[in-house]
Every structure is written in C-alpha cells, then in structure tokens.
Amino acid sequence: MKFDKENPDVKIKGEKVSKTAKDMWILRLYVAGQTPKAITAFTNLKKICEEQLDGKYTIEVIDLLKNPHLANEYQIVALPTLIRKLPVPVRKIIGDLSDTERVLIGLDLLEVN
Numbered sequence: 001m002k003f004d005k006e007n008p009d010v011k012i013k014g015e016k017v018s019k020t021a022k023d024m025w026i027l028r029l030y031v032a033g034q035t036p037k038a039i040t041a042f043t044n045l046k047k048i049c050e051e052q053l054d055g056k057y058t059i060e061v062i063d064l065l066k067n068p069h070l071a072n073e074y075q076i077v078a079l080p081t082l083i084r085k086l087p088v089p090v091r092k093i094i095g096d097l098s099d100t101e102r103v104l105i106g107l108d109l110l111e112v113n
Helices: 036-052 100-106
Strands: 011-013 025-031 057-063 081-086 091-094
Touching (some): 025 036, 036 100, 091 100
Parallel strands (some): 025 057
Antiparallel strands (some): 011 057, 025 081, 081 091
C-alpha cells in the first residue's frame, strides 16, 4: 500500500462513516516517509479498522518529513506513532502495529485479561 504522493497528509475514510461524533473514530498515523515500517503500520491499521470499527473511522497519515512542525501537538518522538484523537481520551501507540492484541488493547477495543 502506497501513500498518496501528491498529498503528504493522506486521508483515508471508512466507507460507512457514521454522522454522529460519539460513534466516530479519528486516528492519526505519524510516519517519516514511505519506509517499510510506515507502510506496514498503515496496512496493519487499515486491517484492524476494517475488522473492528465497521466503517466508522477516519485515518489521517501525517508525514513528518514534509510537515515536521505537526509532531509538536502530540509530542511525537518515535515513528511510526498512532494517535487516537476520538473517542476521548487520546491514546498513543508506537510501532508498526503488528501486535494486533496490543493495538486493540491500546485503542480500548479489547479488555486486558
């Protein structure tokens, strides 16, 4: 999966996006270019969203090579980093998102045993 080369801040929207804010998930994936780790993180995130969020999500990919100032808002120090903006509270997950169980727990989609 490649990011949109013309727009560094690609926005991928779920097909069946809900109109109510409380049902909506807003996720931001911070990356540094189209590295293998960034592409893996995006692929893993897209798969999790399709399986778990029933189209009620928006993924924003933020390329910090092109927009480094955007790292300040959430104090991004490692890449790739996933930020869950909505639903609140804000959550942060670092890495390529390959550990699905860890990601689901981090997004509060799965309870810790």
